[in-house]
Amino acid sequence: MSLLQHLSTTISSSSSAFLAHSNFNSRTKNVSLQAKRNSIFKCVAAVPKESQTAYKTNVSRNGNLAKLQAGYLFPEIGRRRAAHLLKYPDAQVISLGIGDTTEPIPEVITSAMRKRSQELSTLEGYSGYGAEQGEKSLRAAIASTFYTNLGIEDNDIFVSDGAKCDISRLQVVFGADVTMAVQDPSYPAYVDSSVIMGQTGQFQKDVQKFESIEYMKCTPENGFFPDLSGVARTDIIFFCSPNNPTGAAATREQLTQLVKFAKDNGSIIVYDSAYAMYMSEDNPRSIFEIPGAKEVAIETSSFSKYAGFTGVRLGWTVVPKELLFSDGFPVAKDFSRIVCTCFNGASNIAQAGGLACLSPEGFKAMHEVIGFYKENTDIIVETFNSLGFNVYGGKNAPYVWVHFPGRSSWDVFSEILEKTHVVTTPGSGFGPAGEGFVRVSAFGHRSNILEACKRFKQLYK
Ligand SMILES: Cc1ncc(COP(=O)(O)O)c(C=O)c1O
Numbered sequence: 001m002s003l004l005q006h007l008s009t010t011i012s013s014s015s016s017a018f019l020a021h022s023n024f025n026s027r028t029k030n031v032s033l034q035a036k037r038n039s040i041f042k043c044v045a046a047v048p049k050e051s052q053t054a055y056k057t058n059v060s061r062n063g064n065l066a067k068l069q070a071g072y073l074f075p076e077i078g079r080r081r082a083a084h085l086l087k088y089p090d091a092q093v094i095s096l097g098i099g100d101t102t103e104p105i106p107e108v109i110t111s112a113m114r115k116r117s118q119e120l121s122t123l124e125g126y127s128g129y130g131a132e133q134g135e136k137s138l139r140a141a142i143a144s145t146f147y148t149n150l151g152i153e154d155n156d157i158f159v160s161d162g163a164k165c166d167i168s169r170l171q172v173v174f175g176a177d178v179t180m181a182v183q184d185p186s187y188p189a190y191v192d193s194s195v196i197m198g199q200t201g202q203f204q205k206d207v208q209k210f211e212s213i214e215y216m217k218c219t220p221e222n223g224f225f226p227d228l229s230g231v232a233r234t235d236i237i238f239f240c241s242p243n244n245p246t247g248a249a250a251t252r253e254q255l256t257q258l259v260k261f262a263k264d265n266g267s268i269i270v271y272d273s274a275y276a277m278y279m280s281e282d283n284p285r286s287i288f289e290i291p292g293a294k295e296v297a298i299e300t301s302s303f304s305k306y307a308g309f310t311g312v313r314l315g316w317t318v319v320p321k322e323l324l325f326s327d328g329f330p331v332a333k334d335f336s337r338i339v340c341t342c343f344n345g346a347s348n349i350a351q352a353g354g355l356a357c358l359s360p361e362g363f364k365a366m367h368e369v370i371g372f373y374k375e376n377t378d379i380i381v382e383t384f385n386s387l388g389f390n391v392y393g394g395k396n397a398p399y400v401w402v403h404f405p406g407r408s409s410w411d412v413f414s415e416i417l418e419k420t421h422v423v424t425t426p427g428s429g430f431g432p433a434g435e436g437f438v439r440v441s442a443f444g445h446r447s448n449i450l451e452a453c454k455r456f457k458q459l460y461k
Pocket of ligand 1: 162163187272274302304
């Protein structure tokens, strides 16, 4: 057995033992204890010790992957959580870190998936590969639900297995020779996929940035919107609103500035609206609400955080036919080519679920689940406010961005984990401008949110 397998087995069996133990303890009710077994110990960039003596092939490692730092943020948090469980096997660990949904998918949605899956067992109902771009009915429902009167048509929409997967597929479309900008802090998939594609230089430890990426600082000082007058031109601009991790949502004026900036520079915006349905304030829910955006923007979104589809896997990307490369070739045609080559269409069962999400009853049910998480957000915001912290986000996104001035995010993460057994996410994991912040996710059972807030109050009173 390799060391890796050994470590995984040790952690798995120890967390199972912990689970078995916890079943005797009524206080653990509603507290999710199971360590995520997948993804632990994956994504590590350094050569593992045991492979230094093992047989080696003659294939060189992809140098771009070697540029990545330690590991993808969330597996690293999973690793620390697992280590914490080994240290404190009786701890009632609460995860408000990774941002995974916890509440059941409404019955109106799962019953549609059940029906589609049962139909697959009949001669009449069986279907195999579908259109790579998604089923026509779902593309039409997405267009009419999320892009009403915005001039987005069914065939501008590409249904997928999630926004993260589409971010990588878009990077394959762009290739290695483009330059890119990201909000700092931002969802790590933009930077990591850019590094993997070979768009960047090495990681510069002194500034905690990759060479050739333009980091657009988003902090309380600039209202979490970059000062575009100081941003260098890049080919691609990743922009997420409402933002993960800061929770900030850009206003109409700000997005108008962004679209103008892209147009003046001949850049393409990849706009991530995965949290648009969480918006309370009257900010645009789609970049296509901004006049002229169809000529400079792509939008990616997801059912993950709307309908609890993080495991079901369903998302979409809008590539308007008006968006052209410098030679006049439509970006949508290249995206379609990549989708046909690297993907084979979203699961037909998931697509039936997506269609149900967009029925009147499904849409109402989705809003109810989102409303539940928004109440969780209010509880977390109120807790940190009452403790005297400066708290951002929360209003338009299920994330609360808490400021610990002058402190290292990983230190605060470790302090909170050590003293309260609550997993959060260190802000610096999202980019250097996240240093000094911690992100608290509102995805959790209500009892866990209340318990975590009680522990925060004990720690920081
Ligand atoms: C901003 C953002 N975009 C995309 C994703 C990934 O979504 P999906 O589950 O559809 O891949 C996430 C998930 O946390 C996210 O926060």
